[in-house]
Amino acid sequence: MKRKFLYPLWVLFFFVAVVVLVACSDDEEAGTDEGENSQEETGSESDEPLTLTFFNADGEEKAFDDPVAKKITEKTGIKLEMDYPVGGDEEAIPLMIASGDYPDLIYAKGDIGKLIEAGGVIKLDDLIEEKGDHLKAMYGDQxxxxxxxxxxxxxxxxxTYGVENAHWETSGTFQVQLDVLRELGYPEIRTLEDFEQAITEYYEMYPExxxxxxxxxxxxxxDWRWLITVGNPAGFAAGLADxxxxxxxxxxxxxxxxxxLPEMKAYFKWLNGMHDKGLLDPESFTHTHDTYISKLSSGRVLAIADQNWNIGDADKALVAxxxxxxxxxxxxxTLGSDYQSQALKxxxxxxxxxxxxSSTSEHKEEAFEFLDWMASEEAQILTxxxxxxxxxxIVDGKRVMHEEDRERMNTxxxxxxxxGVGYYVYPFPQWGNGAVDSNGQSITPNTEQDIIDNFNSAEKEALSEYGMENWIDWFPQTEDLETSKHGSVANYTIPSGSDVEIIQQKADDLTEQRITQMILGDPADFDDSWDAMIDELDAMNIEKANQDMTQxxxxxMELWGTN
Structure with missing residues (x-):
């Protein structure tokens, strides 16, 4: 009886087990399919980089798809969709504010104050404190x-700017063709008088x-480069800092x-004389940037007063x-021996x-983490x-740039x-020239020796004739110049709508127009025209701007603790 009872029970258990196993198997297969599909979808989403929109006031048309950009995306999971002001449009930021439509990341340059006032950007203090280890390490006590x-x-x-800045080269100074120096026997050129004499003598020798x-x-x-090639050189000639x-x-x-300042009058009066003597390009105030670069690239322009970044294409074309x-x-x-160039300040x-x-970004934390990573040693070496x-x-434990890359960088x-090499340094967080990594190696491929090694053959020969290794050798040295206690006023964020902003804009518009007219005008009219311009500046209450900017x-200086 017992055996008869157990046999059917065993059979029952067997069939129940089979049914359960089949059911479980079906459920698991269904669940596995669903789970795998879900994982594949999630994986697809997580593997897909997050796109952050980025407006760069100094940007250009460019996709984030070069090798360095792809490596940045690989490391961060972030891809940038980059936008820029077309044709130098100065209304891009005001239009953003008016529409309330902001990209995730914004480099607004001097318009950052407008965004702050409009509530268009967020405070970063808490994020830096909580998760900004790389940024805190980069900026330190600065x-x-x-x-x-x-x-x-x-x-x-x-x-935007490097935290450390080694002064191994200059930019924005007066510059003259190396052939002028060679043909004239490598003269000393330290004053405007020396400068004019050199280019005049060479011009007479080689009119074509x-x-x-x-x-x-x-x-x-x-265009806006009036400030770079006309306004700024006037201050540099007067021994003013930038x-x-x-x-x-x-x-x-x-x-x-x-x-x-009277020194400004002296400089522009000299420039007026250069125009009157036929030594200044008559198209200096009408030609486009492309035309200007084309002239320089032809090799027929003896002298300029410009920033290196503005003439880089021409320089590379000449070498090529x-x-x-x-x-x-x-x-x-400078204007004379009483003034000292501040080029290495x-x-x-x-x-x-x-x-x-931006305050409207849906990815604020991801955007911050991206910026913090850009401040890391890994990112600094990559960019x-x-x-x-x-x-x-890596050769003997040190980074050595490929010769082809080094050549292309210069030409x-x-x-x-x-x-992408060097492209994503500015305006992102950067350690700067002179900074070294954890192994004591330069964070940039531009040490002073690299700069010297990269001089073209004519530069090396000219420097040898002057008994110098680097062009900075004939400038007043950094250690002999005062360190600025206020940074540079050129980088200040002027409060939007403030008296100083309004007055300066009017003053800038006036001086650009009037000084251009004076440079191209009759030398006999220069003094009266200058006095009239000063009267106009006084009438627009320029003294109020002086007081506000002084404050x-x-x-x-108080905020930085340098007063």
């Missing part, structure tokens, strides 16, 4: 220089170059609109065409402008050097754009 103002000491931006009329001096005053439209007493912070002697040497030129970390995160094995190798205007400079 982090206060990121703060907005003494009234609102919050941090809204990071990046390669079948085209020689141009003794050319400027670019037809404080934009202002002259600053480094001890007291007293700040003056620089075009009020084998015209090394038509490239330019920087000069420590140490401004410290500039602070001020930088990249902000400066490129990809190991593709752009550089190919599209190198950075095509490879702003002094506030910066």
């Amino acid at each position: 982090i206060d220089r990121l703060r907005n103002s003494i009234d609102d000491p919050s941090i809204y931006t990071v990046g 170059i390669d079948g085209q009329e020689t141009i003794p001096l050319s400027l670019l005053g037809s 404080d934009g439209q202002w002259a600053v007493d480094n001890d007291t912070g007293e700040t003056t609109y620089k075009f009020l 065409d084998g015209k090394d002697w038509r490239t330019y040497a920087p000069l420590p030129v 140490d401004y410290g970390f500039a602070g001020g402008w930088g990249i902000a995160i 400066n050097w490129g990809i190991e094995g593709e752009n550089y190798d 190919d205007a599209d190198y950075a754009k095509e490879t 702003m400079t002094q506030d910066i």
